[in-house]
Amino acid sequence: MAQPELELRFQRRFLAARQLRSFPWAELERNLRASPGSSLLADILHQTILHPLCVKYPPSTKYRRCFLAELIKKHESTAAEPLDELYDTLADILNEEESTHCYKNYLLPTGESVTLSESVAIISGGTTGLVTWDAALHLAEWAIENSAVFSNRTVLELGSGIGFTGIAICKTCSPKTYIFSDYHHCVLKQLTENLRLNGFVLEPGTTQHIQTESQGQEAEATNHQTPKLVVAELDWGSVTEKQLLDLQPDVIVAADVVYDPEITSALVGVLQKLSTLSADRKPPEVYIAFTIRNPDTYHLFQVELDKVGIGWQIIPAHSNSIFPYDMQPNVTILQLFV
Known part of the structure; x- marks a missing residue:
């Protein structure tokens, strides 16, 4: 070599x-x-x-x-x-x-990098959301190869974790607005820190709740920046159709959110709410990446989607390997039709 x-x-x-x-x-x-x-x-x-x-x-x-x-x-x-x-x-x-924290730096094809502050422990603060999982790398690689899907569009990410996929998309795919969302307060705090680490300017008090009707608009990054960034606290169990409608996403992405049967039904509930919104406007495109650790959990997700009439298809594997993996993971990306 x-x-x-x-x-x-x-x-x-x-x-x-x-x-x-x-x-x-x-x-x-x-x-x-x-x-x-x-x-x-x-x-x-x-x-x-x-x-x-x-x-x-x-x-x-x-x-x-x-x-x-x-x-x-x-x-x-x-x-x-x-x-x-x-x-x-x-x-x-x-x-x-x-x-207790360390950094990881991922080099992008543009010559830029994504820098993340992560927890040294896989489970920290009662959550697994403080580290980056392989499906997030895989989804980002697919996004970079298919940047037209995101260009000049509003993207909602469900379960953003500490931000890898979204930061990579914001740096390479030119979305108009990117909405990072998660629920665990430690994860949201780490996510906000990682956005700043990567040069995105967030106004004070940027993380807002959107699980109650009385809350105002989610806080946004300063206006002169492209894309516009939003960090939202989103509870899949209680979010309403109106709150999802207010976000007006053109594209929805998620990585490694299908690993627990209880979470799976809450996720399908959110997707079902999104499908009811699409009568008067074009439905959002939905892409979900996950590592298949347990075939039963994967099958359950497909069954739950079928039950509520959400169609799905497997996206063909992408060709570009940009990020290094410890070993090639068994990751699948599904496109859902809400």
Whole structure:
């Protein structure tokens, strides 16, 4: 493998904090043995731990420590001259405090990146919504390949989590308005922080409730910005048809929201409300991505959709692999017809 390509694979995986076992270590070792005096290791160090994005928004301390230990092991196995920079960098990281939050950086085809502050733990604050799941990456890849679906349109995302899919769509697909929605207060707080991290300007008190009729309009990002961003607290169990109608979405997306039978029926309830709104205007296009962990849950979702007369079809797999995965996930995207 050519060195620049190998460096890029290390960079993309490292910045997104993918599992270390998914890195091309064997190729690195072969390259190092073939040319022990090369600058490859130093280059990888500068493309990863010393990369400006990582310096500003680093993965967890433990992750960087383990990555460096692996690099040092590969370096020492080739009997090359000691590389002081590797050991100096490790010494710096060993002196750092561990944090409950870390950053992940995903590189976009535009040259920009999506930076996310995430919880180090998969379950935190009583929710799984504080980390990014594979279906969100998959949906964003599909969106980038099909940007015309979103261009100059109002997009509502159900269960936005900490914002990966929406931020990627806002940076690459030119929507007119993007409505991020979720219900858990910790998730909404983290989502709002991630929007700011990515350069979107939000007015103070941006997260509003839309589950009660008396509330005003949801708060929006400052007007001069394109797309216009809205962060909404949305309770699937109690949201009314009128509140959904007020949002006027042209497109609805969701990632990894089909994993629990109870949540599934609430989600179908929201979709059913949306389908009753479409009599006097064009119905929104709906795209839902999910990892099939349990075939029964997936089947239940299809049965519930059939019960309320919502049609569905599987979207063909997309060809572009933009984001690094630990392993290729079993993700499906359904288009629903409400």
